[in-house]
Amino acid sequence: MLTMKDIIREGHPTLRKVSEKIERPLSEEIISLGQEMIQFLQNSQTPELEEKYDLRPGVGLAAPQLNILKRIIAVHIPSIEEDGEPELSAVMINPKIISHSVKQSCLGDGEGCLSVDREVPGYVPRASKVTISYIDLKGNDQKIRLRDYPAIVVQHEIDHLNGVMFYDRINEDHPFEVDEDTIILG
Template sequence: MITMDDVIREGHPTLREIAEAITIPVPEEMKQLGEEMLQFLINSQDPEIAERHALRAGVGIAAPQVNVSKQLLAVHLPSQDEEDDEPEYSVIMVNPRIISHSVQQTCLPDGEGCLSVDREVEGFVPRHKRITVEYVDLNGHSHKERLRGFPAIVVQHEIDHLNGVMFYDRIDPENPLALPDGIDILGAN
């Protein structure tokens, strides 16, 4: 079981590497790691399990964050409807790449956080509002998905990890709370 002890923190060199592509068919150890990463996210969102194992809640994790420099990520977004047990979006992606994106940008109203960053970083993180991502699943099947809003933001954050980019690299260092022209704050009308 992955715990916070397995998650490397900012300053670790692996977080700045460009992750290697994974061979297809997906090797067993990568399948297992992908499943463990997804289970970590599910566990981190369960208050009882999270407290028992001192897990910080997360919605996405990339293999470099557990010190494996491979193109593998997991995302688990719980349903916004408390009556619904099905997640809004839950996926393990192998070798993901964004093949197209909107010109329009968006950002989260309270900025972004990261399991590998133990401090609060203030500032808006501009992201594409819509993306099309291609990836392979653990069984070696290819997928192409269009994502928008929060799922698109989370996937972009995790793909950044595969390219050695931290979310705060995207914040304007001169004026972190300045909104770029034409950007849309997610959830704002």
């Protein structure tokens, strides 16, 4: 079971490297890694397990954060409704943004990261809508359209695969300044 001790923190050189594409057929090792990653996110969102294992709640995790330079991410975004199905729960292998909106959005509270143990104030502008292609854990090709919060989460995780940290996207001189067309999600 993955815990916070498995997650490397900012400053670790792996977080600045580009991850390797995963070849098919998917190895048992890759499938197992994907399952462990999604399980970590689910555990981190369960109050009893979060406390028991000292987890920080997370909605996304990328393999480089586990010091593994492979193109695999996990995303688990809970439902807005209590006891509802998750808004998005997926392991994405070789995820790729195949199209995106010109319109941008950002989170009003800024972004956080399991690999960053500090608050980093500022808006992180990202495409409001994205279409992602990826391989699922069964080895099947998938394509998904996302908007708003799920789109932001997946873009954040894909950035990790390319050695990019969320705060690289914050305007250094004016952290809370964005284009007037940018939607600030509340």
